[in-house]
Amino acid sequence: MAVLPPGVSAETFAAAIKEFEAAVGKEWVFTSDEDLVPYRDHFSYIKNQPNELIPSAAVGPDSTEQVQALVRAANKHKIPLYAISTGKNFAYGGPSPNVRGSVTVDLKRMNRVLEVNDKRYYAVVEPGVSYIDLYRHIQDHNLKVWVDTPDPGWGSPIGNALDHGIGYTMGNYRDHFGAHYGMEVVLPSGEIMRTGMGALPASKSWHEYKHGFGPDPAGLFGQGNFGIVTKMGFRLMPQPEHWRTGAVMVPKRADLIPLVDTVNYLTDLAIIGEPWYGNGLAALMGNTDFREAAMGFNETVMDAQAAAAKVHSWQVELQFYGSERTTLSNWEYTKELMTRAIPNARFMDGESFKVPLSREQISKSTTPYRSNMRRNITQGVPGLGIWWMPSRSDANPNAWDETHIGLFSLIGRSGEAIFQAQKDFASVAKKLGMPSLFPNAIQTPVNWYQYAFIMGNGFGLGRSDTSPEGKKAAAAKLREVLAENAKLGYGDYRAPPMLQDDVADQYSYNNHVLRRFNETLKDAIDPNGIIMPGRAGVWPAAYRSMRGSLK
Amino acid sequence: MSAATRTAAIAALTLLFASAASAQQTAVQRGDAKFQHSCTPCHGAGVGDDGRAMLPGTDALRIKYRDAKPPVPALLEQRTDLTAPAIRAFVRNGSFSMPPFRPTELTDAEISDIAAYIADKAKRAPRR
Numbered sequence: 001m002a003v004l005p006p007g008v009s010a011e012t013f014a015a016a017i018k019e020f021e022a023a024v025g026k027e028w029v030f031t032s033d034e035d036l037v038p039y040r041d042h043f044s045y046i047k048n049q050p051n052e053l054i055p056s057a058a059v060g061p062d063s064t065e066q067v068q069a070l071v072r073a074a075n076k077h078k079i080p081l082y083a084i085s086t087g088k089n090f091a092y093g094g095p096s097p098n099v100r101g102s103v104t105v106d107l108k109r110m111n112r113v114l115e116v117n118d119k120r121y122y123a124v125v126e127p128g129v130s131y132i133d134l135y136r137h138i139q140d141h142n143l144k145v146w147v148d149t150p151d152p153g154w155g156s157p158i159g160n161a162l163d164h165g166i167g168y169t170m171g172n173y174r175d176h177f178g179a180h181y182g183m184e185v186v187l188p189s190g191e192i193m194r195t196g197m198g199a200l201p202a203s204k205s206w207h208e209y210k211h212g213f214g215p216d217p218a219g220l221f222g223q224g225n226f227g228i229v230t231k232m233g234f235r236l237m238p239q240p241e242h243w244r245t246g247a248v249m250v251p252k253r254a255d256l257i258p259l260v261d262t263v264n265y266l267t268d269l270a271i272i273g274e275p276w277y278g279n280g281l282a283a284l285m286g287n288t289d290f291r292e293a294a295m296g297f298n299e300t301v302m303d304a305q306a307a308a309a310k311v312h313s314w315q316v317e318l319q320f321y322g323s324e325r326t327t328l329s330n331w332e333y334t335k336e337l338m339t340r341a342i343p344n345a346r347f348m349d350g351e352s353f354k355v356p357l358s359r360e361q362i363s364k365s366t367t368p369y370r371s372n373m374r375r376n377i378t379q380g381v382p383g384l385g386i387w388w389m390p391s392r393s394d395a396n397p398n399a400w401d402e403t404h405i406g407l408f409s410l411i412g413r414s415g416e417a418i419f420q421a422q423k424d425f426a427s428v429a430k431k432l433g434m435p436s437l438f439p440n441a442i443q444t445p446v447n448w449y450q451y452a453f454i455m456g457n458g459f460g461l462g463r464s465d466t467s468p469e470g471k472k473a474a475a476a477k478l479r480e481v482l483a484e485n486a487k488l489g490y491g492d493y494r495a496p497p498m499l500q501d502d503v504a505d506q507y508s509y510n511n512h513v514l515r516r517f518n519e520t521l522k523d524a525i526d527p528n529g530i531i532m533p534g535r536a537g538v539w540p541a542a543y544r545s546m547r548g549s550l551k
Numbered sequence: 552m553s554a555a556t557r558t559a560a561i562a563a564l565t566l567l568f569a570s571a572a573s574a575q576q577t578a579v580q581r582g583d584a585k586f587q588h589s590c591t592p593c594h595g596a597g598v599g600d601d602g603r604a605m606l607p608g609t610d611a612l613r614i615k616y617r618d619a620k621p622p623v624p625a626l627l628e629q630r631t632d633l634t635a636p637a638i639r640a641f642v643r644n645g646s647f648s649m650p651p652f653r654p655t656e657l658t659d660a661e662i663s664d665i666a667a668y669i670a671d672k673a674k675r676a677p678r679r
Contacts, residue, residue, distance in 0.1 A: 038645075376600070385600030
């Protein structure tokens, strides 16, 4: 046993472990250094450092009743708990807790798919069910519904939704927390609470009306620390009969504004799934004149060079779901709208497949779209193909991305907002003396959330120097980036524990009233502060002095 | 030992060997199912994402062993050198971008089943 929970004696901890063993069985309580290795964040910036966020123990309950028993024992002994579902939230801390020495409640054994309804289009799952598990269940039972999966499918619908994760189909399914309907939570007292219609004991519509009656606390459990979620219902997209894609290319930089306006219109009419923005300019970045123009936001020069090279300034790839005829009709309508808004727009027919696609169709690597990832995730087929990103490559055969981290700022959903963000991020990079990675005039947004854009920032920091000092310096730089971005109005939507206080600190409107509100609730609901103290910057009184201590 | 007793003992031994064989077979089958569930999304055959020819785990091992002599297959199911302790070491500790896996995801018994499955697969593979 390498560490103890803060302020807990070895005797108290031993007594707590005995009660945990009684709750879940001795074989599912892990305390040795060897057993706890997989409970560390494999990508941590502070790996093997004295402040690494490692647990003191891990426990693996198999039922809600066992979770209740664990929470009651933890309350008795004032042991901080940190719950994980599949523990695969990599880039955002993986399975590691916010407080070193917490006991990890590993919910992986609670892996039952409780219901999939392909007439009323929802599923109910436990936390240990992964996207891959849910997909296989649907396939095995020949059910006509889709899973909206994030890139790596080893995560769980519950864990991903609770960290506000995203997917790639239609807008209302892509927001995974937004697509949840009804949850069951073990509160810090050990009581079980159900949200929405689940609060009505005889309800027959728990997963069809999420608000129930009165104030709905469900949002407190997303990136929250008010309880341990043991069941959730999710809306599922009906399996469509047909999938079609098409790309729109526009010649000039300023064309992005009407392009985004038109895509927004189509998105909010539920005509298209996730739009994928890109540009044709990346190939010109090797040209010194063009690169200087892009870094300097010289639109005239950029447009002239793009025209000379016969490449388009922006593109968007669109997904249509429906029948063969309706998808074709919607693609034709899209062309009509785009031509009205941008007379010089060009179009490329993409793919047109009857659903479900065959394995050969999914694996196809010919034009127009070389990436089969899009064929997988745009129709809810979870996998791990994306894991090439942090892995070895032919160019770097003996290296991997040890500092794999996700940081994305929210941007308004317009072309003007993108242009402003590009300039703002470039100014931050310049101010902080950073090599400019994305911040220039060709950075594209992603539209994971239907109503907002997101742009990455800070990627690559720490990759060039993976020594402890190098990682520490990179983490410090990330904190500066976050702080500078926030001054300009950009906040991040997720963060690893290492940076959660920094991000939370930026949501400071009216003297941090949101944080004060959350912490007032926290102290009332969890007086001993045992449930995930520090999660998303919400610290209970017992641990509040730890705010900002992780540097 | 009477003839009847001897017959009973032989029958019992036969049953014991039969059930041992059956348990071994079951371990291979269990290992197959677990391997397909937990390992193939990264270490299986088939194309990878974003135009890559292989899935990430398979591709990483192709790169790792690209100069190995004698050659080491990129596909785990073609390996002949993967004992249960070796698999366990990789599973519990991770390697490069492969994170470690917890006992709640793969128990030690399941890792042994996977080793039995891979060994069986190697035994059945045509000699190279």
